Each structure stands twice: as C-alpha cells, then as structure tokens.
Amino acid sequence: VNHLLGIKYLQESDIQLIFETADHFKEVINRPIKKVPSLRDITIANIFFENSTRTKLSFELAQKRLSADVISFSSAQSSVKKGETLIDTVNNILAMKVDMVVMRHSSPGASHFLAKHVNASIVNAGDGAHEHPTQALLDSYTIREQLGDVAGKKVLIVGDILHSRVALSNIFALQMQGAEVRVCGPKTLIPKYIDSLNVKVESNLKKALEWCDVANMLRIQNERLDVSYFPSTREYTQQFGLTNELLNELNKDIVIMHPGPINRGVEITTDVADGKHSVILNQVENGVAIRMAVIYLLASKIKN
Ligand code: CP
DSSP: OOOBOOGGGOOHHHHHHHHHHHHHHHHHTTSSSOOOOTTTTOEEEEEESSOOSHHHHHHHHHHHHTTOEEEEEEGGGSGGGGTOOHHHHHHHHHTTTOOEEEEEESSTTHHHHHHHHSSSEEEEEEETTTBOHHHHHHHHHHHHHHHSOSTTOEEEEESOOTTOHHHHHHHHHHHHTTOEEEEESOGGGSOGGGGGGTOEEEOOHHHHHHHOSEEEEOOOOGGGSOTTOSSOHHHHHHHHOBOHHHHHHHOSOOEEEOOSOOOBTTTBOHHHHTSTTBOHHHHHHHHHHHHHHHHHHHHHHHHO
16 A cells, blocks of 8 residues: 555554665765655655644655655645635645645544545644554654664553554554553543553553653643643643653663653653653654655655
8 A cells, every 4th residue: 555544554564664764764864965866756745734843844854855846735824724625635736746645634534534535645644643653653763773672672651642643653563563562641641442452551650660661751732632631730740740850769771752842841851851861852863764764665656
C-alpha cells in the first residue's frame, strides 16, 4: 500500500527497513551538502488542518533534502474557511500534478478517509487522538540510538493517554519491536481500552519511574479536554510532573523523552527538559531522517 496511515498497519520488518533507511539519511544530513537528488520527479503537498511546528517543518525539510517539489497548506489561510470540503480541497491540489499528500487533521480517521477517496499516496501526520505514526517511529529510533535496541526495553508513557495519538502509535510501535509498555496518569486520562492493548497502568509516578528504562512525558491536550476534567493543572503537576528531585531520588540511568510542545513546569520541569537525561532535541533531529526515510520508501513505490 502506498500510504502510511498508522503504525497498526505496519509489520516489524517495515519498521526495521524505515530505521535502516533513516540511518543512511541521518549520515547524509550531517554532510556539508545535506541534499540528495532522489525525488526530483516527485511533488508533495503538506496539508495541515491543525497547528504544528515540529511535524510540519520536519516533513518539509525532509522533502527538500530529498529534492522533491513541496507545497504547503494551512487550513486557516485557505478556502476551507469559505466552506470547501476536504475531498474537494485535496482533489484540487492533486489536479496540480501532486503525487503525495502529508496531512494533519483533528478528526480521527481523516487520513483513512482521504486514502479511500483520492488518488494519491497519503501520509498521516496526526489524526485527532488516533495515530501519529512518524512521531512513534522517531521515538523508537531515538530509543534504539540511545540504548542500542528497542527489544526488551521498559518504556513508560506518562500523562494524557486518553487524548494522545502519540501514546497509541508508540504503544503499537514499541510492542511490535518487543518492548514492554506501561502508562501512568490520572484515571480520567487513561482510556478504558488500555487493558485490551496489554498495557499495565501505574498510578504512582515514582514507582513507575523505578520500573522503566525510558519515560516519555506527554502534554495534557487542553485543546481536546472537556473543561470539567479532573485533575486541575496544579494537582496534575503535583502527582505526575517530572522534577529533578524525583530523578535524583531514583539514582539510575533513565532516558527522558517528550514529543513536544512542552508545557514547562506542568508535565516536566525546565531542569529535566534541558538536563542530562533528556533526549528531546535528539527526537526532533531524528524526525527529519525518519521522515526522509518514510517519504523515500513511499515514493519508490509510486515510481515503480
Ligand atoms: N510532536 C509534534 O507532533 O509536534 P507538533 O505538534 O509541533 O508538530
């Protein structure tokens, strides 16, 4: 299939191929000349119906490093505001001879819908609270880089699991590679289906941190929250915020991740986010190589 709609639809061998391809591109983008001519004949549209900094810019950079032609679209400045539908919007973009569409949308399943209804390769850059496959790939790639392998590692995901596409894609990707995953957060922000995913829930952050090799700290997705949600930000920070004091009590090696954007002082303090255990900017750096690999592998299928 010429799409990347979710980690759920990949095999472990697909992930390994993406990582091996990303290894090559990571070496390329560290050269003085960071570009390869591979995709000179491919045109890609990045269409974003939700805000983004990291995903949008790193897809764009990845495509430019591969020499693809790139156009970018933000719904806020588009004719969507005049009532144009998603399908009409994309079909008009495709009429300009575009081969691939990278889309972020607030509705879960939006990229599946698009893949069914238009004739182009679709990459999901985040669909509501459903999946964010390239984020999970770059997260696992960063764990592999830091710890040598993902298999056998204990990975904790902390925070708003209920509204997080990063959590769901990470759970699928990590388990597929043989890691053990636990989540930690307030009951109100843990989805009811978590048991069916073979993921244990831990309510005490310190105990959960004692268990894990890697902790991935998530942001509370205020934009998807009902205002009446419990707990309050202050209560959340007291129980689930990661501080240097807590890390010092653990006195062990631990890899601290965060997909961004960070709410400093809420889910993670500044000294931890910028501290020696943090690989947050490594994640961002790896995002370019991973997205180059994804785009390159999908484009190879279009060309053949
Ligand atoms: N991690 C992530 O998806 O960040 P953006 O929302 O800035 O793209």
